[in-house]
Amino acid sequence: MLELQTKQQAKPAVKKRKWLDSEGRWGLLLVSPYLIHFLVFVVGTSVASLYFSFSDYDILNPPKWTGLDNYEKLFEDPLFYRSLWNTFYFTLLYVPAKTFLALLLAVALNQKLKGLKFFRMVHFLPVISSWTVIAYVADAVFNQRIGFANAFLTKLGIAPQNWLIDEFWVIPVLVLIAIWKSVGYMMIIFLAGLQGISSDMYEAASIDGANAWQKFWRVTVPMISGTTFLVIILNTIYSFQNFEQIFVMTGGSTEAGSTGGANNASLVLMLFMFRQAFSFFKMGYASAIAWVLFLILLAITLIQFKLQKKWVHYD
């Protein structure tokens, strides 16, 4: 990078600078597959969906412009508020718990332990498994007939629960499973962050008489605040976009439109959108949901970026 800059600066500005020099053109040519992909599949589809969100579009026929109709309907739809709340609820439980757990795990696995690689791998296994597999494993625990969870409760003399079909339990249980599935991934990101901390810091802290707990709070946590910030942003986006898990776990695909759990208790925005678009042929309405989801996520991310100044240190 440095070399490149000095090279450019060294070039005498005798000739009038062309819009793109040869290197620039080569660069553009080489990234053109990506650029074309970006223009067609990201910019193009976004613009299209924005247009659809202002129209009545059943996928099979050309869209009819209806102005703000979809948005008006959306803000009057009780299911929209229900799914919005479910999404927020999921995020509120998911993001802090998973971030904290991932950090703890990373700290634990950053020690010099025997069989370290094995432990790291074990935590990464659920990450690479598909949701269908995870669903079977989760069923062994949370099945109300044969699952461990209820067997355990019965032993303690507590009445068995319906877990995934109980309005009260469904989101916490889904969050628990989602954390188990993906905590290993965030742990790896934290591990990378932890390994970037120089051991000098800990030595200095030791000399000052800090105990392990103090080292964790005063050295580790501030030193990896940049990583923590990244993890929080990623987790927030993930939890807003969570679809597959909820689709697989709280609704059989055999009966179209039967997803979303008892009394729509696990109907999240993504599921609500999918159902409107592909089960009910309401692509215009679904596009409006997509844009509202995007704006909410954008706002949250911007707020997080504003707040980071208060607690994230880069050095």
Place this chain on the structure above:
Amino acid sequence: MKKRRFLSVLGLIGLAAALLISGCSSQSSTQQGDKVELYMGYNSDPPTKKKMEEIISKFEQSHPHIKIKTMTAPYDDFYQKLTTQIAAGNAPDLWQSDGTKVFGYAQRGAILDITDYVTKEINKEELNGLEFNKDSDGKYWGVPQGIQVGALFYNKDLFDKAGVSYPTADWTWDDLKAASVKLTLDANGKNADDPSFDKKSVKQYGFAFFGSSRGAFNILKAYGGGVLDPTLKKSIINSTENKKAVEWMVDGMQRKLFPNPADLKAFQSNFKAFLSGAVAMQIDIYAATTSMNGAGLNYDVAPMPKGPDGKRFAPVIANSWVINKKAEEEKVKAAKEWITYWTTSDEAQKEWTEVGEAIPVKKSVANSEMFLNPATKPENKKVFLDTLEFAGTIDTNAVFTEWVKVFTDNLAELFMDKYGTDEFITKTDEGIQKVLDDFFKKQ
């Protein structure tokens, strides 16, 4: 310097060529000489795909001027793909549509009105289920590819163990409930009649129903009620007949003779309860016989029970061949040739019957020993054919999935004791009517 420019030009040409090829491949070679290339779509799993390919190659042999290109995927994926293809204008010329989706495509203008072809070229007397693709204006939108019809499936082993005699054609829904009492067992093996029966630990249920074609809809109809009126644009949920039927169901749920949605959920999928032998009776459609045979279940079928006034109802789903409205004329012609072949060729019909997916649409084949073969389960296959006499569609219309969602969601709440029958009726009536108005008032 020159070499560099040459390289970049070469690169650009290569890129452009790649783009052109990938963009055009779908349009090239649609016609070779006089050959028509017919683009056909069907949903499949491995055995049905293999069978369909065999039938296609036989068709191509006898119709050398037609070449068939296929698009296929498992059920859910297939319809998602199809929908986007229709939107993009590159959908198959002809596809096999789930019976519940035909009117959805028809009323959104995606498929061709084939009334003329059906009335002039199809022998109605020879085919099962043709009428189920006729809309309330008398227009035909598809020709049956395979028929699904519902019946009462029962597990013979569980009946034998409980010493209950098998269901008969004279059964009423109350007879079914009386048998269910004896077939419902708790963890200690006590049946629901026993005063010490433990409702909290039911290990075996008498009867299960769920979803649309396998569900409450059939019971409402047998009681003289139903969900939609004949125009399919108005809810008729609010009726005394429906109320009686719903009370019958709720009573069974509360006595734990039938598993409620939460109980069913414990079986991974709704179908597993009967398959695993934890349920003695279930409403199901013909297609279920393949998985039941696969599970080695000792079962048979009986006609659906009668309502209090002797009325009977069974669901029918006529999965059908439909033609793309945008297909070119010569392809429409080829598509009709395929449909004619499918419905008239004994060979094609027999091949398809072998997969065990559906009841043959050609009556002569359906009535043949080949289909009725008593050596394979269920023995009483004739029940399915007899049932066609009183079977009806499950009120499929353009917004079918949407109103079914309201209906089944509210039923689940009712069965989980979240509210009573009256509240269910008013809530569902309003909910379904809103879905219908949303779509039909716009048109």
